[in-house]
Amino acid sequence: MKAKHQRLVLAVVALCGVVGAGVLAASALRDEAAYFRTPDEVAGGKAAVGEAMRLGGMVAKGSIVRQADGLTIRFVATDGKASVPVEYKGIVPDLFGEESGMVADGRMRADGTFVADRILAKHDERYMPPQMGDMPKDMKAAVKG
Amino acid sequence: MIAELGLALLWIAASLACLSLVAGTLFLRGGPKDLAALVRPASVAQGVLTAAAFGLLIALFVRSDMSVDLVARNSNSLKPMIFKIAGTWGNHEGSMLLWLMILSLSGALIALFEKRLREDTLVATLTAQAALSLGFFAFLLFSSNPFKRLPVAPPDGQGLNPLLQDIGLAFHPPTLYVGYVGLSVAFSFAVGALITREIGPAFARAMRPWVLGSWIFLTLGITAGSYWAYYELGWGGWWFWDPVENVSLVPWLAGAALLHSVAVTATRNALRAWTVMLAVIGFSMSMVGTFIVRSGLLTSVHSFAVDPERGTFLLVLMAIYIGGALTLFALRAGAVAEGKKFALLSREGALVINNLLLTTILALVLLGTLYPIVAEAMGEKISVGPPYYNRVAGPLALILCLVMVAGPLLSWRKDDGKRLWSRLPASAFAGAAVLFALILFGGAVGILPLLGMTVAAVVAVASLAPLWGRTLRRVPLPTWGMVVAHFGVAVCLAGMGAESAFIKERLVAAAPGETIRIADFSVKFVGVKPVAGPNYTAIEGSLIATTASGGRFTMKPEARTFPGLMGTAPTETNEAALLTRPGGQLYAVLGQPVPGDDGRADRYQIRLWWKPLVWWIWLGGGLIALGATLSLLGRAQLPAMWRARRHRKTQERFAP
Known part of the structure; x- marks a missing residue:
């Protein structure tokens, strides 16, 4: 193979690679990126049933109900404007509690309940899970006021 | 004072x-x-x-x-x-x-x-x-x-x-920092060489130990961080594709690409502009990582309370350094003389593909990490999680591993396909055997873990091929380094595949005296008792795990409470208990008490995982670091006497 020819082949291979990677990334981002929704947005019909998403809100006062199996809990997540019932089976994080902020990964079920696979709670004044930074302040005000 | x-x-x-x-x-x-x-x-x-x-x-x-x-x-x-x-x-x-x-x-x-x-x-x-x-x-x-x-x-x-009060974590940041900042030297060498136009083997040889050294620390830091997240967070995972993990992975990928391309420049005087470019990218990625983590753009346990002024300062610094280096590169790249030529099917060719794949994975991981930040700036809050990364990085990483099978078997400059094929049957056989065994006996295994374990078998056998038919005592250290590191990749990949494919999980609310069955274990929940540590109090659970062959092991997961100091709120953490067996690890977490009808806690939430071969992941990470260390030692000026003349030729043929 001539050097020039070979360079061309390499350039074409690299170009195909870059385009392929771009297409792969774009399609994966479209399919797999999860939206962060507030209860208000969910009530507004923004969350499709079965679509992976992240729900953020405050745990409403007096709403945590433990099921008989000792593992499943139900509670209501609210942002002061709307609320969404949440169901989670597992060990909740240490600082999870009523009237505090939480973020849950999961999806909406057809009956309007959000089924969480994982729950993150506000950890400490200085260290927080992602996306909780700006949330609790205004929501706290909304919930308490 | x-x-x-x-x-x-x-x-x-x-x-x-x-x-x-x-x-x-x-x-x-x-x-x-x-x-x-x-x-x-x-x-x-x-x-x-x-x-x-x-x-x-x-x-x-x-x-x-x-x-x-x-x-x-x-x-x-x-x-x-x-x-x-x-x-x-x-x-x-x-x-x-x-x-x-x-x-x-x-x-x-x-x-x-x-x-x-x-x-x-x-x-x-x-x-x-x-x-x-x-x-x-x-x-x-x-x-x-x-x-x-x-x-x-x-x-x-x-x-x-309290989450940071852990011996592993005490040394995790310094280790990563040595790795991050070690890449600054490669960056400075690249800038220096661009300024004086001295880009060639001498420059590459001066830079190589620094690249290898910082990459060793990055590898160790990432491996240790992964193990820390595994046992300290109590979520049982070893990699979460958390933005903070990603920004440590990105410089690691750049370092991996750089140490391979610098080898080509040092040995063959080719890929010169590319090596310089990667050296610039490597430290730029370290700075981007530090900026993202420390600026508060992403909040996590790693981000300290930071004000926007500091974020802006770091951003400006980064823009000056990265922009300056790239401008210098653009001005001088044309002057970088063309390197030595090589055929597509050659060691250099394989290393070029290795570099293309590594940088592509780097770009895709970086894209996934930055995308939420960009989206948020445009008013849409999204999160990009494991499904994205597994889908884009998984297949590319597997292709990369296949290139790794061929690369070390090829000779520099040019090679022919027949010779390559003649060296592959053993590894192809190993891969086929694992694939068939998994399909026949493995049950429903996902496609990615299935291919992962298959490729791991191919790589494991092929990585040893450079040693075949040689007197092991005379194999130069850098070759040993390459063999050990590539074998480590196979071990790591096998661990990831086996863990994802065959993990078992039980989540129960158990009363004292109850027995939980998981995989081959019967785990008896004995009870809980309060204990006190140096600066915390805890509820300690006691579990007795019995194996089918009669072994008895005690596991003591804890739920700890750290009192609030000077007006801060108290913090609780879960300490998982781990039982390491040759075939994997049993992982136990003690959750919350479950109040019974009379309001007293008569049951406790317990989560158990059986994770087959999971410790191979960190063993593999350790082997990769060990391999890089051998390679570094072999190239240091110190053992010049070991490098007798007769080795020089073989070294040229087998250097990674």
Whole structure:
């Protein structure tokens, strides 16, 4: 193979690679990126049933109900404007509690309940899970006021 | 006094960096040679003084001097000594000083030990290093002074985040930082070589140990961080594709690409512009990582409370350095003479594909990490999680591993396909055997884990191929390094595949005396009792795991409560209990008490995982680091006597 020819082949291979990677990334981002929704947005019909998403809100006062199996809990997540019932089976994080902020990964079920696979709670004044930074302040005000 | 002395040392070190920068620049623009003579000693002195300042900061933490703002905010006199010391870098200011110390010490080491480069290239490199450190000195002194005094000293400090009070984590940040900042040297070498136009094997050989060294630390840091997240968070996962994990992975990928391309430049004098480019990208990614983590753009356990002013400062610094280096590259790239030619099917060809794949994975991981930030700026809050990364990085990583099978078996310059095929049957057979076994006996295994384990078998056998038919005693160290590192990749990949494919999970609310069955274990929940640690109280669960073959093991997971110090809220953490067996690990977490009908806690939530071969993941990480270490030792000037003449030829053929 001539050097020039070979360079061309390499350039074409690299170009195909870059385009392929771009297409792969774009399609994966479209399919797999999860939206962060507030209860208000969910009530507004923004969350499709079965679509992976992240729900953020405050745990409403007096709403945590433990099921008989000792593992499943139900509670209501609210942002002061709307609320969404949440169901989670597992060990909740240490600082999870009523009237505090939480973020849950999961999806909406057809009956309007959000089924969480994982729950993150506000950890400490200085260290927080992602996306909780700006949330609790205004929501706290909304919930308490 | 200690704090004031520390601050004074920092100012003197900063002026020395300034001196190096000015003297070096004047010399490179045709100034007198005497100026160049200043740069070496100034770099050494700067390194020593910055290290002394860091030592003084540690002393303040050890003495719990609460009159210093940083100590009061991040330490407490009741903490165990080791965590007082670790607290030095468990905060924004201290970690920036650590970063700066490593940057300055690296400059000092180049000044002391680098003898292979031309004098002007060396001066240009040290000048670039001084320019880097000067920016971070400015950042530290003007916006993040670690030695700031409080007008009134509080009686005691606020303590360190309990999650960070862990021996593994005490050494995780320094390890990663050495890796991150070690890449700054490669960056400075690249800038220096671009300035003096000395881009060739000598430059690549000078740079290589630094690339290998920092990559070893990055590998160890990532491996340790992964293990920490695994046992400390209690979620049972070993990689979460968390943004903070990703920004450590990105420089690692750049480093992996760079150490392979630098080998081509050093041995074959090819891929020269590409190597320079990667050296620039490597440290740029370290800076991007630090910026993302520390600026508060992403909030996590790694981000310290930071104000926007600091974020802007870091962003400007980064823009100057990365922009400057890229501009220099654009101006000089045309002048970089064409390297030696090679055929597509050759060791160089395989390494080019390796580099393309590594940089593609790098770009895709970076895209996934930055996408939420960009989307948020446009008013849409999204999160990009494991499904994205597994889908884009998984297949590419597997292709990369297949290239890794062929690469070491090819000879430099050109090779022919028949010769390659003749060396592959054993590894192809191993892969086929594993694939069939998995399909026949494995049950429903996902496609990615299935291919992962298959490729792992192929790589494991093929990685040993460079040793076949050779007298092992005479195999040069760098070849051993390559073999061990590639074998480590196979071990790691097998662990990931087996864990994802065959994991077992049980989540129960168990009363004392109850037995839980998982995989081949019967786990009896004996009960709980309160225990007290040095600065926490805990509920300790007691589990007895019995294997089918009759082995009995006790596991004691804990739920710990750290009292709030000086007005902060109390914090609770879960300490998982791990039982390591040859076939994997049993992982137990004690959850919350479950109140019965009478309101008393009669049951406890218990989560158990059986994770087959999971410890292979970290073993593989360790082997990769070990391989890189062997390669580094083999190339150090120290064992020059080992490298007898007869080895030189083989080395050229088998260098990674």
